[in-house]
Amino acid sequence: MKLQGTMRINQNNHLEIGGCDAAELASKFGTPLYVIDETFFRQNCRAYYRAFTEEYGAEVIYACKTLINLAICTIIAQEGLSLDVVSGGELSTAVKAGFPMQRVYFHGNNKSPAELRLALEHKVGRIIVDNLHELAQLNTLAKEMQVKVAIMLRLSPGVEAHTHEYIKTGQIDSKFGFTIENGMALTGVKKSLQLENIELKGFHCHIGSQIFELNSYVYAAEVMMNFIYEVYRQTGFLADELNLGGGFGIYYYPGDQPRTVKEYANLLLAAVKTKAAEYHLPEPKVMVEPGRSIAGPAGITLYTVGSIKDIPGVRKYVAVDGGMGDNPRPALYQAKYEACVANRVLAESTEKVSIAGKCCESGDMLIWDIELPEIKTGDILAVFSTGAYNYSMSMNYNRLPRPAMVLVQEGQADLIVRREDYDDLMRNDLIPERLLNLKMAK
Numbered sequence: 001m002k003l004q005g006t007m008r009i010n011q012n013n014h015l016e017i018g019g020c021d022a023a024e025l026a027s028k029f030g031t032p033l034y035v036i037d038e039t040f041f042r043q044n045c046r047a048y049y050r051a052f053t054e055e056y057g058a059e060v061i062y063a064c065k066t067l068i069n070l071a072i073c074t075i076i077a078q079e080g081l082s083l084d085v086v087s088g089g090e091l092s093t094a095v096k097a098g099f100p101m102q103r104v105y106f107h108g109n110n111k112s113p114a115e116l117r118l119a120l121e122h123k124v125g126r127i128i129v130d131n132l133h134e135l136a137q138l139n140t141l142a143k144e145m146q147v148k149v150a151i152m153l154r155l156s157p158g159v160e161a162h163t164h165e166y167i168k169t170g171q172i173d174s175k176f177g178f179t180i181e182n183g184m185a186l187t188g189v190k191k192s193l194q195l196e197n198i199e200l201k202g203f204h205c206h207i208g209s210q211i212f213e214l215n216s217y218v219y220a221a222e223v224m225m226n227f228i229y230e231v232y233r234q235t236g237f238l239a240d241e242l243n244l245g246g247g248f249g250i251y252y253y254p255g256d257q258p259r260t261v262k263e264y265a266n267l268l269l270a271a272v273k274t275k276a277a278e279y280h281l282p283e284p285k286v287m288v289e290p291g292r293s294i295a296g297p298a299g300i301t302l303y304t305v306g307s308i309k310d311i312p313g314v315r316k317y318v319a320v321d322g323g324m325g326d327n328p329r330p331a332l333y334q335a336k337y338e339a340c341v342a343n344r345v346l347a348e349s350t351e352k353v354s355i356a357g358k359c360c361e362s363g364d365m366l367i368w369d370i371e372l373p374e375i376k377t378g379d380i381l382a383v384f385s386t387g388a389y390n391y392s393m394s395m396n397y398n399r400l401p402r403p404a405m406v407l408v409q410e411g412q413a414d415l416i417v418r419r420e421d422y423d424d425l426m427r428n429d430l431i432p433e434r435l436l437n438l439k440m441a442k
């Protein structure tokens with residue numbers, strides 16, 4: 001078990017985060033509960049800002065699919081990072097939070113005309129165009145609205161990142177972006193340069209997520225710089241901007257060994273510099289889009305232990321009051337997590353148990369085979385590193401309300417997302433008049 005950020009074990013042998021006792025948080029706000037360590041979240045933002053922006057003038061764009069709400073958006077704005085949004089919903093959150101629109105980058109492989117219009121209305125900084133269909137559609141909309149829109153093209157550099165099959169994106173056979181290798185990317189550039197209401201600024205790639213192998217990034221940067229040169233040679237267009245995406249891996253489980261953000265920055269920027277020198281080109285402005293490495297380690301989830309079932313000689317199932325509804329990652333990617341008993345962190349002896357969620361799915365298992373102090377009904381289980389892709393991928397399967405989220409710092413805990421209630425679950429339900437007119441069976 002690795003305690004990160006402000007987490008520590010207090011004098012009551014309880015887990016403490018942001019100066020707050022986790023068991024007290026559970027009793028005050030209920031469980032399941034997402035807890036975000038504000039100090040740690042900000043430290044992660046600052047590590048990026050220092051390593052990329054202060055050191056190299058590179059722009060750090062927080063990928064808000066990781067975790068977004070009005071409070072988080074406010075923190076990102078305060079820390080001087082930009083924002084990657086991928087939907088009208090994420091964009092509207094940024095608008096409502098008063099996020100500076102020129103620092104917003106709009107991504108996605110199938111943006112709807114309504115979403116594109118919204119982005120144009122709010123004058124977002126850049127639209128990252130994914131494909132030819134979108135390029136034509138965006139030009140038409142921009143013409144209608146009499147604006148010229150600054151874009152980047154998302155490219156598929158053909159780099160295989162060493163990560164889970166579902167979360168790698170830069171390979172040739174991918175739903176994302178213009179493929180460099182088969183000429184599609186060059187066609188996209190030529191087309192962009194012809195369109196009257198489009199202003200091409202540069203290129204983007206994102207090779208995947210939870211990546212530890214920094215060489216994959218270096219290789220992607222080199223491929224992108226080769227492309228910039230090739231485009232310059234063939235069209236005379238010189239890209240000003242190069243966005244190399246996100247994906248920097250974090251610690252979830254023994255064996256995960258992330259490098260430092262500083263090493264990541266130094267390697268990436270060195271690769272760009274070397275290539276620029278080789279081609280006698282000016283260095284483009286570099287951008288990165290971290291998500292998980294900012295929010296992930298800064299979050300924990302608290303659960304209350306309910307039923308415990310011991311199948312002698314087989315397994316002891318410990319069920320908690322959440323599961324795949326609030327954290328679908330184990331079911332989706334076989335993701336592994338560490339956890340502790342928040343109200344009894346250290347103990348002389350431990351036992352091996354498996355943590356089950358409460359959804360009606362055999363696959364709703366949060367953790368298989370974890371050593372924990374002997375656990376009892378009513379104990380509080382804390383699962384670590386749940387800040388990224390947990391709330392943002394949560395769901396209401398089995399009509400389970402989504403948990404609340406609190407932001408903790410120096411002993412203060414503030415609710416930043418209210419817990420859903422049963423009325424929230426039925427908010428959009430309608431009963432047609434003709435059903436109301438029929439009698440219910442006795």
Ligand SMILES: Cc1ncc(COP(=O)(O)O)c(C=O)c1O
Nearest residue numbers: 063206209246247289290291292
């Ligand atoms: C385009 C894009 N940028 C950035 C990210 C952020 O990735 P991560 O959270 O792994 O840093 C993603 C998600 O993988 C993405 O799709």
Ligand SMILES: N[C@@H](CCCC[NH3+])C(=O)O
Nearest residue numbers: 065167209210329388389
């Ligand atoms: N949702 C994934 C990461 C994919 C990121 C989106 N491009 C995860 O939880 O690991």
